[in-house]
Amino acid sequence: MDAKIRRIERALEALEPKEADCTICPRDCRVDRRKGPAGVCGSGVRAGISTGLLHYGEEPVLSGRAGGAPEGSGGAPPRGSGTIFFTGCNLKCLFCQNYQISWEGRGRILTEDELAALMLDLQARGAYNINLVSPTHVIAPILRALRAALAGGLRIPIVYNSNGYEKVDVIERLAGIVDVYLPDLKYFSPEVSKKYSGASDYFAHASQAVEEMFVQRPDLVLDDEGLAREGLIIRHLVLPGRVEDSMAVLDWIGRTLPPDTALSLMSQYHPCYRAPEDIRRPLGAxxxxxxxxxxxxxxxxxxxxxxxxxxxxxxxxPDFERGDPFRWRPQEK
Ligand code: SF4
Structure with missing residues (x-):
């Protein structure tokens, strides 16, 4: 753990100065976040969270096996992924299912000690990992909290659950700190990413970030219970009427990464929030x-x-107004 803490110190030396003139993500807002919430993400130098919970609906290698116990666990029910939902977002897709927290910022600001305590509490409740949802814009406060949590005994894997709109030099700083990368690769076409997320350069950045994540964590390593210790799992949410764009994303993965790269194909699209007319319908089976x-x-x-x-x-x-925003959704591998 000392090695991880040293890596965090080095990462913070590079990342903390960016908070004064923010270029943490490809939006390059160049705002001073020390003065308060700012930029596209609407965040200051402290992380806001909506909730931290044991989540049973992630991929089985993160949440535990669907339908019951992880193989080899002796029949105990899955304990879930220790998932922390950060408020704000640097991408802000128009159809976001989590719009209450990504767009509307519902939640509360935590000190770094409080965030560290939450991580340790999730571990104490049996979480298999700490699953950081939308961490990109608050990576510096997360690292400060993680440093304290590691010093306080955090031992479970760290999952970086991101929308993929990342700067590759920031991802390089996370080498040896993040155990499991869980990035979205949402779009291929600049027109599509501009229309739904206001980011025509999405694929240019996300593809580079995914390649760097692969360099750091090329193999999905599972423990005896079938749970991820380290690796890369790419997520892709299929959008209605945008199958061609999905095919282009898959073709790039097939061309660029090995065939055993873990890929989570998500069917759970539901037209939410400000979803434009052309995707204002469910995905067809x-x-x-x-x-x-x-x-x-x-x-x-x-x-x-x-x-x-x-x-x-x-x-x-999910409804983040509820204590438990999720219903459990099983997944199959
Ligand atoms: S992290 Fe936030 S403030 Fe910084 S560049 Fe990205 S969106 Fe802008």
Whole structure:
């Protein structure tokens, strides 16, 4: 752990000065976050969180195996992923399911000691890992809290659960600190990423970031219970009417990364918040199937596939006004 703490110190030496003239992410807002919430992400130098909980709906290698116990666990129920949802976001997709926290900033600001205590509490409650959701814009306060948590006995893997809109030089600073990278690779086309997320350079940055994550954590390493110790899992949410863009994302993965790269193909799209007219409908089951078939045709062997599309029912969309925003959704590998 001392080595990790030393890496955090070095990362902070590079990242903390950026808070005064923020270039932490590709938005390059160049605002002084020490003066208060600012920039596209709307964040200051402290992290806000909506909630921290044991999450049972992530990929089985993070949450525990669907339908019961992880293999080899002796029949105990899964203990879940220790998931912390940070408020604000540097990407802000128009259709965001988590818009209450990403756009509206609902939540509370934590001191770094409070955030460290939350991490340790999740570990004490049995979490398999600390799963940092939307960490990009608050990476500096997260690292300060992580330093304290590690000194206080945090031992479980750190999962970096990001929208993928990252600066590669920031990801380079996280080498040896993050154990499992869980980036989205949302779009290929600049037109599509501009339309839905206001970021025509999304793929240019996200693809570089994913390549760097692969350099750091090339193999998905599982423990005896089938839970991720380290590695890279790329997530891709299939959007209705945008199957071609999904195919282009998959083709890039097939060309660039080994066939055993873990890929989580997500069918859980539901038209939320300000979803534009052309994606204001659920994903079709046949659309999702076509993307899964393409992944298989490319020879990708480590696929996480969701069992069904969401349909028109929105009861599975998280509601961060509730104590427990989620219903458990099983996934199959
Ligand atoms: S982290 Fe926030 S303030 Fe900094 S560049 Fe990105 S969106 Fe702008």
């Amino acid at each position: 046949e659309e999702y199937r076509a993307v899964v078939d393409r992944a298989r045709a490319l020879g990708l062997t480590q696929l996480f596939i969701q069992p069904e599309v969401f349909g028109t029912d929105d009861h599975l969309v």
